Amino acid sequence: MGFRRARTDTGARRPTPRPEPRGRARRVLTRLAKAYPDWGPTLEFGSPFELLVATILAAQARDERVNQVTRRLFRKYRAPDDYLKVAAEELERDVHETGFYRQKARTIRACSEQLLREFGGEVPGDMQSLVRLHGVGRKTASIVLGNAFEVPAIAVDRHVARVAGRLGFSRRAEPDGIEEDLRALYPPKDWVKATWCLVLHGRRVCQPTPRCFECPVSALCPYPKKTKAPGARATPRPTRRAASARPAR
Ligand code: SF4
Numbered sequence: 001m002g003f004r005r006a007r008t009d010t011g012a013r014r015p016t017p018r019p020e021p022r023g024r025a026r027r028v029l030t031r032l033a034k035a036y037p038d039w040g041p042t043l044e045f046g047s048p049f050e051l052l053v054a055t056i057l058a059a060q061a062r063d064e065r066v067n068q069v070t071r072r073l074f075r076k077y078r079a080p081d082d083y084l085k086v087a088a089e090e091l092e093r094d095v096h097e098t099g100f101y102r103q104k105a106r107t108i109r110a111c112s113e114q115l116l117r118e119f120g121g122e123v124p125g126d127m128q129s130l131v132r133l134h135g136v137g138r139k140t141a142s143i144v145l146g147n148a149f150e151v152p153a154i155a156v157d158r159h160v161a162r163v164a165g166r167l168g169f170s171r172r173a174e175p176d177g178i179e180e181d182l183r184a185l186y187p188p189k190d191w192v193k194a195t196w197c198l199v200l201h202g203r204r205v206c207q208p209t210p211r212c213f214e215c216p217v218s219a220l221c222p223y224p225k226k227t228k229a230p231g232a233r234a235t236p237r238p239t240r241r242a243a244s245a246r247p248a249r
Pocket of ligand 1: 166167205206207210211212215216217218219221222223226227
Protein backbone atom coordinates (compact mmCIF):
# COMPACT_ATOMS: atom_id res chain seq x y z
CA MET A 1 0.00 0.00 0.00
CA GLY A 2 1.01 3.57 -0.39
CA PHE A 3 1.98 4.39 -3.92
CA ARG A 4 0.78 7.96 -4.26
CA ARG A 5 -0.56 10.70 -2.12
CA ALA A 6 -4.29 10.78 -1.65
CA ARG A 7 -6.45 12.72 -4.02
CA THR A 8 -10.17 12.92 -4.36
CA ASP A 9 -12.28 11.18 -6.95
CA THR A 10 -15.54 12.93 -6.26
CA GLY A 11 -17.38 11.99 -9.46
CA ALA A 12 -20.99 13.10 -9.79
CA ARG A 13 -22.62 15.64 -7.47
CA ARG A 14 -23.56 14.10 -4.18
CA PRO A 15 -26.95 14.55 -2.57
CA THR A 16 -26.81 16.19 0.85
CA PRO A 17 -28.45 14.01 3.49
CA ARG A 18 -30.04 15.44 6.64
CA PRO A 19 -27.58 15.95 9.52
CA GLU A 20 -29.12 13.18 11.66
CA PRO A 21 -28.35 10.24 9.32
CA ARG A 22 -24.88 11.64 8.76
CA GLY A 23 -24.21 11.81 12.51
CA ARG A 24 -25.52 8.29 13.01
CA ALA A 25 -23.45 7.02 10.08
CA ARG A 26 -20.30 8.48 11.64
CA ARG A 27 -21.10 6.97 15.05
CA VAL A 28 -21.62 3.61 13.34
CA LEU A 29 -18.26 3.91 11.62
CA THR A 30 -16.48 4.83 14.85
CA ARG A 31 -17.90 1.75 16.57
CA LEU A 32 -17.20 -0.57 13.66
CA ALA A 33 -13.61 0.64 13.35
CA LYS A 34 -13.17 -0.07 17.06
CA ALA A 35 -14.77 -3.52 16.72
CA TYR A 36 -12.67 -4.39 13.64
CA PRO A 37 -9.24 -2.84 14.22
CA ASP A 38 -7.90 -5.12 11.47
CA TRP A 39 -9.97 -3.32 8.81
CA GLY A 40 -8.13 -2.96 5.51
CA PRO A 41 -7.48 -4.96 2.36
CA THR A 42 -7.66 -8.70 2.87
CA LEU A 43 -6.03 -9.50 -0.47
CA GLU A 44 -2.24 -9.59 -0.55
CA PHE A 45 -0.51 -7.45 -3.17
CA GLY A 46 2.67 -5.52 -3.77
CA SER A 47 1.64 -3.22 -6.63
CA PRO A 48 -1.53 -1.83 -8.24
CA PHE A 49 -1.26 -4.47 -10.97
CA GLU A 50 -1.08 -7.30 -8.44
CA LEU A 51 -4.12 -5.90 -6.62
CA LEU A 52 -5.99 -5.70 -9.93
CA VAL A 53 -5.20 -9.34 -10.70
CA ALA A 54 -6.03 -10.47 -7.15
CA THR A 55 -9.35 -8.62 -7.26
CA ILE A 56 -10.27 -10.26 -10.57
CA LEU A 57 -9.45 -13.66 -9.04
CA ALA A 58 -11.46 -12.87 -5.89
CA ALA A 59 -14.81 -12.94 -7.73
CA GLN A 60 -16.84 -15.80 -6.20
CA ALA A 61 -13.79 -16.93 -4.20
CA ARG A 62 -12.60 -16.53 -0.63
CA ASP A 63 -9.78 -14.07 -0.13
CA GLU A 64 -7.73 -16.66 1.80
CA ARG A 65 -7.86 -19.00 -1.20
CA VAL A 66 -6.94 -16.18 -3.58
CA ASN A 67 -3.96 -15.29 -1.39
CA GLN A 68 -2.77 -18.90 -1.46
CA VAL A 69 -2.89 -18.83 -5.26
CA THR A 70 -1.35 -15.37 -5.74
CA ARG A 71 1.63 -16.14 -3.49
CA ARG A 72 2.72 -18.57 -6.21
CA LEU A 73 1.28 -16.64 -9.13
CA PHE A 74 3.03 -13.34 -8.43
CA ARG A 75 6.40 -15.06 -8.29
CA LYS A 76 5.87 -16.38 -11.83
CA TYR A 77 3.98 -13.44 -13.38
CA ARG A 78 5.45 -10.05 -12.48
CA ALA A 79 4.09 -7.76 -15.21
CA PRO A 80 1.24 -7.71 -17.76
CA ASP A 81 3.36 -9.18 -20.58
CA ASP A 82 4.17 -12.24 -18.44
CA TYR A 83 0.49 -13.23 -18.62
CA LEU A 84 0.62 -13.07 -22.41
CA LYS A 85 3.83 -15.07 -22.82
CA VAL A 86 2.25 -18.32 -21.62
CA ALA A 87 -0.47 -20.37 -23.28
CA ALA A 88 -4.00 -19.66 -22.04
CA GLU A 89 -4.21 -23.22 -20.69
CA GLU A 90 -1.13 -22.69 -18.52
CA LEU A 91 -2.61 -19.59 -16.89
CA GLU A 92 -5.90 -21.43 -16.43
CA ARG A 93 -4.04 -24.15 -14.53
CA ASP A 94 -2.25 -21.55 -12.42
CA VAL A 95 -5.50 -19.89 -11.29
CA HIS A 96 -7.62 -23.05 -11.29
CA GLU A 97 -8.11 -23.14 -7.50
CA THR A 98 -9.94 -19.80 -7.44
CA GLY A 99 -12.83 -21.21 -9.52
CA PHE A 100 -14.24 -19.90 -12.81
CA TYR A 101 -10.65 -20.24 -13.95
CA ARG A 102 -11.27 -20.06 -17.71
CA GLN A 103 -13.16 -16.80 -17.47
CA LYS A 104 -10.71 -15.32 -14.95
CA ALA A 105 -7.68 -16.28 -17.05
CA ARG A 106 -9.36 -14.74 -20.11
CA THR A 107 -10.08 -11.52 -18.20
CA ILE A 108 -6.52 -11.23 -16.84
CA ARG A 109 -5.02 -11.76 -20.30
CA ALA A 110 -7.39 -9.29 -21.99
CA CYS A 111 -6.77 -6.75 -19.25
CA SER A 112 -2.99 -7.21 -19.50
CA GLU A 113 -3.11 -6.79 -23.26
CA GLN A 114 -5.13 -3.58 -22.90
CA LEU A 115 -2.78 -2.22 -20.22
CA LEU A 116 0.16 -2.73 -22.56
CA ARG A 117 -1.63 -1.29 -25.58
CA GLU A 118 -3.27 1.75 -23.97
CA PHE A 119 -1.45 2.51 -20.72
CA GLY A 120 2.18 1.57 -21.29
CA GLY A 121 1.80 -1.47 -19.06
CA GLU A 122 0.86 0.60 -16.01
CA VAL A 123 -2.43 0.44 -14.11
CA PRO A 124 -4.10 3.85 -14.40
CA GLY A 125 -4.96 5.63 -11.14
CA ASP A 126 -8.32 7.11 -12.08
CA MET A 127 -11.81 5.68 -12.19
CA GLN A 128 -12.57 6.65 -15.78
CA SER A 129 -9.56 4.77 -17.16
CA LEU A 130 -9.88 1.80 -14.83
CA VAL A 131 -13.46 1.01 -15.80
CA ARG A 132 -12.41 0.99 -19.46
CA LEU A 133 -10.27 -2.06 -18.77
CA HIS A 134 -11.66 -5.41 -19.81
CA GLY A 135 -13.63 -7.02 -16.98
CA VAL A 136 -13.16 -4.11 -14.56
CA GLY A 137 -16.29 -2.58 -13.06
CA ARG A 138 -16.70 0.17 -10.45
CA LYS A 139 -16.27 -2.24 -7.53
CA THR A 140 -12.90 -3.56 -8.73
CA ALA A 141 -11.81 -0.08 -9.78
CA SER A 142 -12.73 1.33 -6.35
CA ILE A 143 -10.77 -1.40 -4.55
CA VAL A 144 -7.69 -0.65 -6.67
CA LEU A 145 -8.05 3.12 -6.30
CA GLY A 146 -8.68 3.08 -2.57
CA ASN A 147 -6.03 0.56 -1.60
CA ALA A 148 -3.23 0.78 -4.16
CA PHE A 149 -3.45 4.48 -4.98
CA GLU A 150 -4.98 5.86 -1.78
CA VAL A 151 -7.62 7.65 -3.83
CA PRO A 152 -10.80 7.89 -1.73
CA ALA A 153 -13.31 5.40 -3.11
CA ILE A 154 -16.17 3.26 -1.85
CA ALA A 155 -16.46 -0.28 -3.17
CA VAL A 156 -19.89 -1.87 -2.92
CA ASP A 157 -19.89 -5.65 -2.75
CA ARG A 158 -22.73 -7.88 -1.48
CA HIS A 159 -21.70 -7.33 2.15
CA VAL A 160 -21.62 -3.55 1.87
CA ALA A 161 -24.97 -3.59 0.05
CA ARG A 162 -26.61 -5.76 2.71
CA VAL A 163 -25.25 -3.85 5.71
CA ALA A 164 -25.95 -0.42 4.20
CA GLY A 165 -29.55 -1.47 3.59
CA ARG A 166 -30.12 -2.82 7.08
CA LEU A 167 -28.52 0.19 8.71
CA GLY A 168 -30.79 2.46 6.67
CA PHE A 169 -27.90 4.13 4.87
CA SER A 170 -29.36 3.37 1.45
CA ARG A 171 -32.71 2.20 0.15
CA ARG A 172 -31.38 1.48 -3.27
CA ALA A 173 -30.67 -1.98 -4.65
CA GLU A 174 -28.11 -1.27 -7.35
CA PRO A 175 -24.45 -0.91 -6.29
CA ASP A 176 -23.92 2.43 -8.03
CA GLY A 177 -26.83 3.98 -6.11
CA ILE A 178 -25.63 2.54 -2.79
CA GLU A 179 -22.16 3.88 -3.50
CA GLU A 180 -23.60 7.33 -4.16
CA ASP A 181 -25.58 7.27 -0.90
CA LEU A 182 -22.53 6.21 1.14
CA ARG A 183 -20.37 8.85 -0.49
CA ALA A 184 -22.92 11.41 0.63
CA LEU A 185 -22.90 10.14 4.22
CA TYR A 186 -19.14 10.05 4.77
CA PRO A 187 -16.35 12.51 4.02
CA PRO A 188 -13.90 11.26 1.37
CA LYS A 189 -11.18 10.63 3.96
CA ASP A 190 -13.42 7.90 5.45
CA TRP A 191 -14.51 6.17 2.24
CA VAL A 192 -11.91 3.39 2.31
CA LYS A 193 -12.35 2.85 6.05
CA ALA A 194 -16.16 2.74 5.65
CA THR A 195 -15.84 0.20 2.84
CA TRP A 196 -13.72 -2.19 4.87
CA CYS A 197 -15.65 -1.77 8.11
CA LEU A 198 -18.93 -2.54 6.32
CA VAL A 199 -17.33 -5.48 4.49
CA LEU A 200 -15.96 -7.00 7.71
CA HIS A 201 -19.19 -6.35 9.57
CA GLY A 202 -21.12 -8.10 6.79
CA ARG A 203 -18.73 -11.05 6.78
CA ARG A 204 -18.54 -11.53 10.54
CA VAL A 205 -21.75 -10.30 12.17
CA CYS A 206 -24.35 -8.79 9.82
CA GLN A 207 -24.40 -11.94 7.73
CA PRO A 208 -27.39 -12.95 5.58
CA THR A 209 -28.86 -14.20 8.88
CA PRO A 210 -27.61 -11.39 11.09
CA ARG A 211 -26.09 -11.92 14.54
CA CYS A 212 -27.71 -8.84 16.06
CA PHE A 213 -27.17 -10.17 19.60
CA GLU A 214 -23.43 -9.57 19.25
CA CYS A 215 -23.55 -6.52 17.01
CA PRO A 216 -21.51 -3.51 18.10
CA VAL A 217 -23.91 -1.10 16.37
CA SER A 218 -27.20 -2.71 17.35
CA ALA A 219 -28.30 0.36 19.30
CA LEU A 220 -27.83 2.49 16.18
CA CYS A 221 -29.49 0.11 13.74
CA PRO A 222 -33.14 0.48 12.66
CA TYR A 223 -33.40 -3.05 11.20
CA PRO A 224 -36.79 -4.30 12.40
CA LYS A 225 -36.07 -8.05 12.48
CA LYS A 226 -33.14 -8.16 14.89
CA THR A 227 -32.13 -11.66 15.94
CA LYS A 228 -31.66 -12.98 19.46
CA ALA A 229 -28.85 -15.22 20.67
CA PRO A 230 -29.52 -18.94 20.07
CA GLY A 231 -31.16 -20.34 23.19
CA ALA A 232 -32.11 -16.90 24.49
CA ARG A 233 -35.50 -16.96 26.12
CA ALA A 234 -38.11 -14.73 24.61
CA THR A 235 -39.23 -11.86 26.84
CA PRO A 236 -42.28 -13.25 28.66
CA ARG A 237 -45.52 -11.55 27.70
CA PRO A 238 -47.36 -10.16 30.71
CA THR A 239 -50.19 -12.38 31.91
CA ARG A 240 -53.67 -10.93 31.97
CA ARG A 241 -53.60 -10.85 35.77
CA ALA A 242 -50.17 -9.16 35.86
CA ALA A 243 -51.11 -6.78 33.06
CA SER A 244 -54.25 -5.63 34.86
CA ALA A 245 -52.73 -5.53 38.32
CA ARG A 246 -52.85 -2.13 40.00
CA PRO A 247 -50.06 -1.04 42.32
CA ALA A 248 -51.03 -1.57 45.99
CA ARG A 249 -51.96 1.58 47.80
S1 SF4 B 1 -28.31 -4.94 14.55
FE1 SF4 B 1 -28.41 -6.75 13.23
S2 SF4 B 1 -29.17 -5.99 11.27
FE2 SF4 B 1 -28.41 -4.22 12.43
S3 SF4 B 1 -26.30 -3.96 11.76
FE3 SF4 B 1 -26.27 -5.21 13.59
S4 SF4 B 1 -26.27 -7.34 12.86
FE4 SF4 B 1 -26.93 -6.02 11.15
